[in-house]
Amino acid sequence: MFINCKGTLVDLSKPKVMGILNVTPDSFFDGGKYKDEAKLLNHAEKMLAEGADFIDIGAYSSKPNAEFVSQTEELQRIVPVVELIRKHFPATLISIDTFRAVVAKACVESGAAIINDISAGMLDDKMLETVGQLKVPYIMMHMRGTPQTMVKLTQYDDIVKEMLSYFAERINTARTFGINDIVIDPGFGFAKTLQQNYEVLSKMELFKIAGLPVLAGMSRKSMIYKLLGTTPQEALNGTTVLNTIALSKGANILRVHDVKEAKETVKIFQISECRFASPVRALPSGQI
Structure with a gap:
């Protein structure tokens, strides 16, 4: 199971880690932390040193009720960061967290290798066509509405069944635009209640029916800290637990704030x- 990142073949049969680099002032966990070049480069270097396989850069917060950001502002925030990281760490495989085709195109032309779209092409009717032309892997996420409206769109008859239908339609449409490398993301926290998030996680292996890699993005999210009555800053342990469950359910990529x-x-x-998959052999009598 490989994806082609601008000539670099990445084997996703072994789970990979995607480090998050937000260049937004209002992200729920790290908003505003990386305001200058030194801080950006230090954080990118730290994630790469810790073994990040990808770095995912976002310039538009997608948290519930996030503030609207214009296309011009998103471009001004994100393109210089892509260029900066490519200059200092040229081998980095950069993913771009955007739902806008113009932003996707500008970032790939500046050196990015993957597009990570929270809307699966639903918020920009040029996105799938653009990604097909760019010939880069495409991460499509399940969401309803927009970051501003999704909290009101959590009514499902059968959430997993409806999500599978959503992905079937989105994958088929993406294929018509020549998108070859597709990764699906269940979209934990997007148009889902706390209980629904855990239902999706408990049935996450069902998404493998599409025959495509699956990304799990639960890092420090409200499904952890609201359940435990804590904060995003205290949600690392919970993140590790959920990442472990996701891996057991077949996740190929973990998208996280904490790479190490x-x-x-x-x-x-x-x-x-590997150990659990090995046949169990009886020990000689008297040995434990």
Whole structure:
């Protein structure tokens, strides 16, 4: 199971970690932390040193009720960051968190290798056509409405069944535009209640029916800290637990704020999976 990132073939049969780099003032966890070049580069370097396989850059917060950001402002925020990271860390595989085709095109032309779209092409009717022309992998997420309206759109008869239908339609449409490498993201926290998030997680292996890689993005989200009555800052342990469950359900990519901990989770999960998959042999009598 490979994706082609501008000539670099990435094997997703072994789980990968995508580090988050938000260049927004209002992201729920790290908004406003990376305001200048030094801080941006230090954080990118830290994530790469810790083993990030991708860095996902976003310039438009997609948290519930996020403020609207114009296309011009999004471009002004994100393109210089892509260029900066490519200049200092040219081998970095950069993912762009955007639902706008113009932003996607500008970033790929500046060196980005993946487009990560929270709307699966539903918020910009030029997105799928543009990604098909750019020939880059496309991460499509499940969401209803927009970041400003999604909290009101949580009524489902059968949430997983409806999500599978959504992905079937979106994948088929993406294929008609020549998009070859597709990753699906269940969209934890997007148009879903706390209970619905956990229902989706409990049935996450069903998304493998599409035969495509699956990304899990639950890092420090409200499904953790609201359940535990804490804060995003205290949600690292919960994130690790959910990442472990996601891996057991077949996740191929973990999108996280904390790369070191996620890489450790993957390493332990992989060796444990190998051990558990091995036949159990009886020990000689008297040995434990």
